Amino acid sequence: MRTDVQHFCCSVTGGIAEVTLDRPERKNPLTFESYAELRDWFRDLAYDDSVKVVVFGANGGNFSSGGDVHDIIGPLTRMNMKELLAFTRMTGDLVKAMLTCGKPVIAAVDGVCVGAGAIIAMASDLRLATPAAKTAFLFTRVGLAGCDMGACAILPRIIGQGRAAELLYSGRSMSAEEGERWGFFNRLVAADSLRDEAMALAQQIASGPNFAHMMTKTMLMQEWSMGLEQAIEAEAQAQAICMQTTDFTRAYEAFVAKQRPVFEGD
Numbered sequence: 001m002r003t004d005v006q007h008f009c010c011s012v013t014g015g016i017a018e019v020t021l022d023r024p025e026r027k028n029p030l031t032f033e034s035y036a037e038l039r040d041w042f043r044d045l046a047y048d049d050s051v052k053v054v055v056f057g058a059n060g061g062n063f064s065s066g067g068d069v070h071d072i073i074g075p076l077t078r079m080n081m082k083e084l085l086a087f088t089r090m091t092g093d094l095v096k097a098m099l100t101c102g103k104p105v106i107a108a109v110d111g112v113c114v115g116a117g118a119i120i121a122m123a124s125d126l127r128l129a130t131p132a133a134k135t136a137f138l139f140t141r142v143g144l145a146g147c148d149m150g151a152c153a154i155l156p157r158i159i160g161q162g163r164a165a166e167l168l169y170s171g172r173s174m175s176a177e178e179g180e181r182w183g184f185f186n187r188l189v190a191a192d193s194l195r196d197e198a199m200a201l202a203q204q205i206a207s208g209p210n211f212a213h214m215m216t217k218t219m220l221m222q223e224w225s226m227g228l229e230q231a232i233e234a235e236a237q238a239q240a241i242c243m244q245t246t247d248f249t250r251a252y253e254a255f256v257a258k259q260r261p262v263f264e265g266d
Contacts, residue, residue, distance in 0.1 A: 001017060001044070001045065001048045001050050001051045002041065002044065005037055005041060006033070006037065007022070007031065007033045007034035007038075008021050008022050008034050008037065008038060009021070009022045009059070010041070012050065012051060014203070015050065015051060015052040015053065015206045016051070016052065016053050016054075016055060016199065016203065016206055017045075017051045017053070017054045017055070018054075018055050018199075019038075019041075019054060019055070019056045019057070020056070020057045020059040021034065021059055021063075021064050021117075022059065024059045024060025024062065025060070026065065026068070027060075027062040027064070027065035027111070027112045028058075028059055028060070028062055028063065028064045028065060028112075028117070029065045029066060029067065029068035029069075029071070029072075030064065030066060030067050030068060030072070030116050030117070031068050031071045031072060032071065032072060032075075035090060035091055035094055035116075036090060038094055038097075039090065039093050039094040039097050040097075042094065042097035042098050043097045043101070045097075045101040045102070045103055046097075046100060046101050046102045049210075052103060052205070052210045052213075052265070053103060053104050053105075053106065053202040053203075053205050053206045054101070054104070054105045054106065054202075055105075055106045055108055055195075055198045055199060055202050056105060056106070056107050056108070056120060056121075056124060057107075057108040057195060057198065058108060058109060058110035058111060058194065061110055061111045061132075061191075062110060062111035062112040062113075063107070063109045063110060063111060063112060063113040063120075063121065063133070064112070064113060064114070064115075064116065064117025064120065065112050065114055065115070065117060066115020066116040066117050066118070066138070067115055073142065088148075091116065091119075091148075091149050092150065094120075094123075094149070095123045095149045095150045095154075098120070098123045098124070099123060099217075099221050100218075100221070102214040102217060102218070103213075103214070103217070104125045104126065104202075104205050104213055104217060105123070105126075106124060106125065106128065106198050106201055106202055106205075107120065107121040107124035107126070108128050108129075108194050108195060108197075108198035109121050109129040109130070109133045109135070109185070110129070110130045110132060110191055110194055111130075111134070112134060113129075113133055113134065113136075114135065114136040114137075114138050114173075115136070115138055115139065116148075116149065118135050118136060118138075119137070119148065119150070121135065121184075122150075122151065122154055122155055122158065122184075123149075123154065125220075126186050126201065127179075127184060127186055128185065128186060128187060128189055128197055128198050128201070129176050129179060129188055129189070130176065130188065130189060130190065130194050131176045131177070131188055131190075131191075132176065132191060133175075133176040133179065133185070134173045134174070134176070135173065135174045135176075135179055135184070136167070136171060136172060137151055137155070137167050137171065138171040139168075139171065140170070140171040141171040146167075146169060146171075147168075151168060152168065153224075155167070155168065157224070158183060159182040159183055160182070163182055176188055207263065208263055209242075209245065209248075209263045209265065210263065210265035211242065211245050211247065211265055211266065212242045212245070212247065215238045215241065215242055218238070219235060219238055223235075246266050247261075247264065247266065250263060250264070
């Protein structure tokens with residue numbers, strides 16, 4: 001997987017990609033360039049079997065302060081409608097790329113996690129946070145709607161319609177404790193163990209049947225728009241495909257031999 005990126009940090013070890021934004025002195029805001037490069041990186045990930053799990057982490061005690069006020073917000077006020085729509089589609093494409101990359105994404109959130117940063121955490125599959133994490137979908141604070149980058153579709157599915165509406169209308173900060181209680185965060189961990197906990201979770205997932213993990217992620221997204229009967233049929237087809245994998249046979253043979261299966265993702 002390509003790690004020679006210019007507008008964020010990326011490394012890959014043992015099938016786990018670690019990604020962080022790289023402006024800690026500004027609490028890691030996004031720019032036009034980092035949006036686009038992240039979008040392209042996640043798109044490419046769908047075709048790269050060398051990465052099994054992604055950990056999107058904090059940097060310098062903060063996750064992300066969202067779109068940069070000077071590099072993004074200011075220029076947006078001077079754009080015409082065609083240019084604005086190109087930008088909002090690009091940011092939405094980052095979320096779509098994360099959802100369709102075929103790899104589980106773990107967000108490890110510390111400190112500020114607001115605006116587009118909160119969206120990146122929301123679009124991840126699993127979320128760990130420190131007690132200091134403060135998450136806000138603060139689009140209304142800058143005169144915009146809360147319906148940004150899929151927030152009105154995804155956030156209610158995670159924390160419920162009423163809670164999502166409160167956050168999206170008010171733009172207020174959700175505390176780490178609220179986030180855990182509401183189901184946004186899977187669990188809270190101490191700041192000094194955030195990366196270790198996220199990597200341990202990533203390693204646990206990476207050691208599993210990765211083709212089947214891809215199928216799980218695909219079904220989690222596609223079944224949003226399905227009725228129950230369609231969903232059950234889609235899962236029947238997905239599971240039948242997984243039953244043709246060698247990992248399924250490996251698991252059976254290991255069980256018979258009273259051993260732990262070693263999955264290879266095929």
